Amino acid sequence: MTNHYNAFIRGNKASFAKVYQLPLSILSLLFLFSFGAFAQSPAQKQQIIQKTNVTKLSQFQAEIAKQVASEKQAALAAAQRNGWQVKMNNADGSFSELQKVVTDENGNEVPVYYTTFNVAAARSTRANHLNAGGSLGLNLDGQNMVAYVWDGGHARVTHQEYDGAGGNNRVTVEDAASEGGTQLNFHAAHVTGTITASGVQANAKGMAPQSRVRGYMWNDDVAEATAAAANGMLLSNHSYGYRSDLVPDQYFGAYIDVSRSWDELMYNAPYYLMVVAAGNDGNANSYNGAPLDGNSSYDKLTGHSTSKNNLVVANAQDANVSSDGSLNSVSINSSSSEGPTDDYRIKPDITGNGTSVYSTYASSDTAYNSITGTSMASPNVTGTLLLLQQHYDNINGSFMKAATLKGLALHTADDAGSNGPDAVFGWGLLNAKAAAEAISSNTTGESKIEELTLTSGQTYSVTVDADGVNPLMASISWTDAPGAAVTATNSNTPVLVNDLDIRVTKNSTTYQPYRLTGVTTNGTGDNTVDPYERIDVAGASGTYTITVTHKGSLTGGSQDFSLIVTGLTGTPVVCNATTPTGVNTSNVTYNSASVSWTAVPAATYDVRYRAAGTTSWTTVAATGTSVELTGLTELTSYEVQVRSKCDDGTTSSYSSSATFTTPEFQLVYCDSNGQSVADEYISNVTLESINNNSGAGSGGYTDFTGISTDLAKDGTYTISVSPTWTGQTYSEGYSAWIDYNQDGDFADAGEQVWTQAATQNTTVSGSFTIPTTALDGATRMRVSMKYNGVPTPCEAFQYGEVEDYTIVIGGTPPDTQAPTAPGSLTAADITQTTVSLSWNASSDNVGVTGYDVYRSNTVIATVTGTSYEVTGLTADTAYSFRIKAKDEAGNESAFSNTTNVTTLGDDPAGCSTGISTFPYAEGFEGNIGAWSQSTADDLNWTVDAGGTPSNGTGPSSAVEGSDYIFVEASGNGTGYPNKQAIITSPCFDLSGLSTPNFSFSYHMYGASDMGSIALEASTDEGASWTSIWSETGNQGNAWLDASVNLSAYAGGGVQLRFNRITGGTWQADVAIDNVSLTNEVVLPCTDVTLSITLDNYPEETSWQIRNSSNQVVASGGTYGSQPDGSTVTVTECLDAGTYTFIINDSYGDGICCSYGNGSYALTSAGTTLASGGAFGSSETTTFTIGSGTNAAFFESMETTEPITIGMYPNPLEGNKILNVTSTKEDLTYMVRDMLGRTISQGKVTNRQIDMNQLQAGVYMVTLDANSKKPYTEKVVVKQ
Structure with a gap:
């Protein structure tokens, strides 16, 4: 970040470098008690002061003054160093002033600004019913009332509107001395006029046209407000806040130091309520880089707008209000900033009318203008609340506490937007008429407004009688102690200190208060975050109990709270079950209808309905005077009747029928559009058969629902969108939605099918999958492009475009995926005419329906399982078989492996009654299995485990399992020399095998004169034997593997035997383990021969051959039993691949030439792969055995230095x-x-x-x- 701030402006689009802002306040202590006399009476002022913690406020004011004085001085010095503007008029018409300087994460100085919250203008709402000549006859114009205004400057105190019927000099500037004189400001003048203008020009009349206003500049707001509150201030207006494009993401929705400071002030001044403008960033969805719940259309409140105890005001469009003051309709101004706070408190609290308000200006004593913003909605609310305080004082002789005033405003607000509170309107549009009526009816028992105290452990309860006509509404409001400031981003830890709870009960039914359940959702339940809770009981009738409790221990030992209840009757109502009248239906849709009737006092109701022409009724119970019928059938006529019921069990007769007919089902989708397509618009949308080129749509929206494409459930598709920029290229964000459940909205889970963050790419695309739960048929797809942010489905944004299309959802997509190939096809139980085939099952995305069995290229059978017995074959004939899998869509897999089979002749040659089931394995666990000991030899083979009796020879463990067989060379003194030990296999019937292979593991470790072992084969019932493998000498202390191709014996029978002949020493035990015979192709291996001439220390020498997976495939040594200088020769057969040969000397001086002239050579077919002798502890050589040609060649060598x-x-x-x-x-x-x-x-x-x-x-x-x-x-x- 540089030492200056930059702004790029295109129309109303501004992108500012982020800077960080905090409120600054400074006030000398001499102001604390130096204000002029209040308009309130001295007794009233003294009453408020007595209930204010003046000592705490004095201490707090001193701390704030000291802090901000230092910060302001540093800010001005930094401005001079960096060339910053101290004050500026912004491109959007707002005004900003430097407050302090902070240091960013890179150590750079960053300026901090306050800014006013106006975009263009504002206008007031229903205070006229309280004013002189209003419908309530109260004549409330703010006489003897004072409002305080902090703003970016001062109003023009000589303006004709401030010196009207209320008397001279009703507006005063309180901080001119500390601000260098009066600083006229259009914004401050407009705000002041909205509160107090006398109406010289009628359409400029303020909410409280005879009130007084005390004005301050915003620089020392906290300290000045602390002093004013200590002197009895009731209300202040703050139509300013942080520039949201210049704060860190953590500030959005967070309870930060400034939030806490204002709460501390209000907690210690319980009659003081701060009214705050929410801000005008409703159309700016890119300032917050980490919005709560990832929703960039929300989480826009910062600074003092996130305090708990103040009243934060949103801005509505002109409301449609009947002459009696009832609300017909209202919509939010799109520029109004949305909440909630990070702990999901309901903020903004309430909505005022701040659109196109006509009010005073500062340029002359007769200047006026119309501007819009929450800056205008906030004084609209402030002036109106001043009238409510005046009315309460007129009736009760005292003013309301701030918690009571705030609670009354929220309690009586007209619901707007979502049903119940939300993060856009808060609790709704301020209804001053309803609030004043609640104050008036408190004296008649038709409402209840009480200021109470709950001590730790106490439960407060009261019973009330509902009037049976209006909803019963009960709320509690309290000024909470300041919580702990938060430094984390989007921390949802509640900052509420004292958590009070309200419940309303009747019989076994308990009603709970509203709460936010998410950024865009609400519900009822236990509210753990808001210092205001409200319960609405629709259709209430009879007696209810209201209970107030608390959680945990109360900070301070007690908590003051205000209880507000409306919808009451002053006298108990006697129920008389008479037949209801005035039964009407309304809001009839294709599947629902609303039924209402005239109330029967204190009664509940049964409502029954049925389709015309049927005899069966459906009955629902109702406690109020209306009910919603659901689950109806479209294009059907119904009749509905109502009867009343009393608690004593009496009932009336049913009313006459009201009839209605449900219409045909039609969906109505929310509106969404870009307000300008002059700079950018969607020029192409492509999805399957949709490939729509378009120009800029009128009004930023185009209905292309006449264009459609078919999409299948569980199908995956790609959508692409291309923008067109008419001039400069901008960053655009995108979204697409599909109404999968065809309910007329895009709000259900999964219906946002694609998003793209803001980018300047000329084409953007993304993929999505149609869920299997989507409803079949035609439905709506919405595609939206928005400047510099991801759009929401029902949003009206400033720049960009929206297009709607039709999507036709069908069944599952065509199955084009083939099953996997069957695996491991094998043949077994081969006879002269049959063979049994089996294979591993295939897998498929839908499911395998069968397998085709092929003989050569001909399908001979189709089966559903994974085995098949082939019959009708010819004896002594070769066949090949393979398998394909297929699914219901007819997709076929690739072929399995091919298995080749030769049927048996009359009897296999070689031996009879042989083993014919393969693979065959023998591990000699506990016995020698089907093998037999020869009686014509000298020694027997013995089953053993864990070593042999002789030292320095034999294995220490088995290859598989725990046992192996071995020949004990000592043989109790008769085992050597030249003693023979033979063990013979059973007969193997190889007539069904094409490539039989016999493998085993052997261990030959001991003296150099080990003797030999041979594998021999017989095809004549053992009459003669042929050696097919042999090994001699010491092969080292390791198990070695051998594999012998028996293809020469395929098609016949063969017996095998191990023939062991001992050498000239007892130290020569030989073992066998892990025998198997399989039908598999054994690729030809290549012999490599290792010849080692040992030095005078053969016990130091060992070697290994490792494959490319670093597994040892051969090894030998050490050779302590070999004579010094003797030669050891070992031959191994290696498969094609790359190997590493390692020769080791444990002393580290190689095998040449300090102690003998040792050497080694590893060769293959005349090629030397490794050789040497002079090395240190080891020498490593990499070599390759070639594939196919059996060629072998050296690759590289690594040698350690020898010891010297x-x-x-x-x-x-x-x-x-x-x-x-x-x-x-x-x-x-x-x-x-x-x-x-x-x-x-x-x-x-x-x-x-x-x-x-x-x-x-x-x-x-x-x-x-x-x-x-x-x-x-x-x-x-x-x-």
Whole structure:
């Protein structure tokens, strides 16, 4: 952020760099009690002061004054440094003034401004019924009443409207001295006139035309208001607040320090009510980057607009009001800022009329103008509330507490917008007439207005009688203690300190208060956030109990509250069950109708209805004088009747029938449009068969419902929208909605099918899926494009366009997805004429309906399961089979694998009664299974686990399971040399296998003279045997795998046996495990041969071969049983792939050349893959076995450095210091003479040995690195 602020303005579109704002107030203590006499009587003033915490206010005012004085001084200094404007007239007609400076997250100075809340004009509502000549006959014009105004400047006190019938000099400037004289301001003048203008020009008459106004500039608002409240101030108006384009996202809806400061003031001055303009950002949906619930059309209140105890005012259009003061209709001005607060308090609180209000201006004593905004709605409300205080005082001889006044305004407001309170209108449009009537009827018992106190643990209750005509409404209002300021964004932790609760009960029914359940929704339930709660009981009749309780412990030990109840009767009503009259129907829709009738006092009702021509009635109970009938059928005639009931059980007869006919179902969708398409509009929408090019629609909306496309349930589709800009390119946000349940709105879950944040892309698109729950048939799709923000479905925004289309939703989309291919097709139970096939099931997006069985390319059967027995085959004949899956739509999968089968001849050659079910596996768990020991050998194979009896030979565990078989070479002293051990398999019938493969694991570890083991095969019932695999010698302490292709024996029978012949030592146990015979293709492997000539320490040498997955496929060593310098040769057959060969020396000096001339070579078919001998602890070589050609080649080698040890100089003379060179640390030394006697020994320090103490002679010096290989050298010492 730079050290100046920038603004880009296009018409009314302004984009400002975000700066942060806080309220600033400063006031010298000398003002605290220095005001002139109030218009209220001295006794009244003293009464208010006595109930005000003057001490606390004085302390609070001093703290605020000290704080803001410092902040203001710093702000002015920063303005001079950075070239900021201190005051400015904004492009939208508002006025802003620098208040303070803050530092942003990058350390830059950022200016903070207050701004007025007018866009163009404002107008008042129903105070005329209270004024002189009004319908109530009250003649309330604000006589002897004072309102306070804080604003961006001062009104012109000499204006003709301020010196009219109410007397001279009704408007005064209170802070001229501290502000450098009177600072005339059009906005302050207009606000002042809206409250107090006398009506020299009739259409400029204020709400309280004989009242007085005390004016202040906004710079020191909190401190000045604190002083005024300490002197008995009742009402103040604040038609200003933060510039929302210049505050951080955290401020929106948050209870911040300034919110708390105003609450602290009002808590300690219980008669003082602050009236605040909500703001004019209703059309600005991009200022808040993190709106509550993600809804950019809401969460726009900042600063003092989020306090709990004040009254925040929204701005309505001109209301349609009957001559008797009843509201016909009203709509919100689109510029009015929406709530709620982050903890979902109902803000704004109420709505005034602030559109095109004609009032005073500051340019001359006769200047006037019309402007619009919450700045105008707020004084409209302030002036009206002043009249209500005047009326209450006239009747009761005292003024209402602020909580009572606020509660009365909210209690009697006309509901507008959503049913019940919302974050747009608050509790509705101020109804001064209804509020004044409630004050008047408090004396007759038809209403109840009481100021009470609830102590900790106390429950307050009272019984009331409903008048049986009007709704029973009960509310409580209290001025809450200041809560803790919040620094988090969108924190929903309640800031309410003392949580009171109101409930209304009758019999077993309990009624609960309204509350917000979301940004756009409300309901009834336990309200834990608002310091005002209201319960509405429609159609109330009889006696009810009102109960007030609290949660937890009350801060301060008690809480004052105001109880307001309307809809009461002054005397109990006696029920007489007479037949209701005036039964009428209204609001008849295709499936509902409203029924109303004239009330029978204190009665409840039964309402029955039926379709014309039928005999069965449907009855519903009602407590009020109307009921809503639902679930009706369109284009049907109905009759409805009503009877009354009393609590004593008596009932009247049913009334005569009222009839109505339901119309045909027709949907009416909400309006939405862009107010200007001069700069941008939607030029193309594409979705399936819709590809609509269009120009700018008249009024920012075009009905294209004559254009449609078919979409199927569960189908996924892509919508694209292209804008056209007539000049400069702007950022546009997009949304699309489909009315899936065809209920005439886009508000249901999932109906917003696509959104796109503001972008300058020339085409935007997104995908969505039609839910399976969508109703079939034609429905509405709405596509909306809005400048610089994501639109909502029923929004009228300033720039952009809306288009509607028709979508026809059908059943599921055509199934074009094929099943997966069946897996693992295998053949079993092969005979001369049959074979059993089985496979793994396929999967499908809808479902597999069957499988086609193919013999070669011909379908021979269709089955629903995953197996099939083929019959009618010819003996000794080859066949191939494969499978395809298919679904109901006829989609076919790819083929499964192919299995090749040869039917049996008469009897398999080779052996009889053989095993013919494969795969076959034997793990020798506990016994040798179907294998048999030979009686013509010397030794038996033994089942064992966890090692063999001899040390240094045999495995320590099995490959699979826990057991294996082995031959004990010691054989109790008879197992070697050249002893034979044979174990023979059962007969394997391979007539049904095409590529049989026999695999097993073997372990050959021990001395070098291990002897041999061979796998042998017989095809003549064991008469003769042929070796098909063999291995000799020590293969290291690891299980190795062998795989033998038996394709040569396919189609016949074969027996296998392991033939073990021991070598010349007892240390030569050989084991076998994990035997299997399968029908699978075994790709040819390539032999690699490792030849290692060991050095003099073979127990240090080991090796591994790892595959590309880093798994060990072969290994060997160490070779402690091998003679020094002997050669070990190992051959492994490796599949195609890349491998790593690693040879290790545990001492770290390789196998050459310090202690012997060892070497190694890994070769394949004449190609050397790895070789060497001189290395350190290890040497790693990467090589590849080629695919198909069996070619093998070297890739890379990595070698560690070998260990070196040496000494110098030799001979020693002069300074006899022997230097040591070694790659090993922690060396020790020993010096011996030629007779072998130890002369000295110790640890080598700094790689040196001090020999100065030795006499001349020849010595043997030995260096040892804690190993088996000490290094000794003859050293000559001279004089």
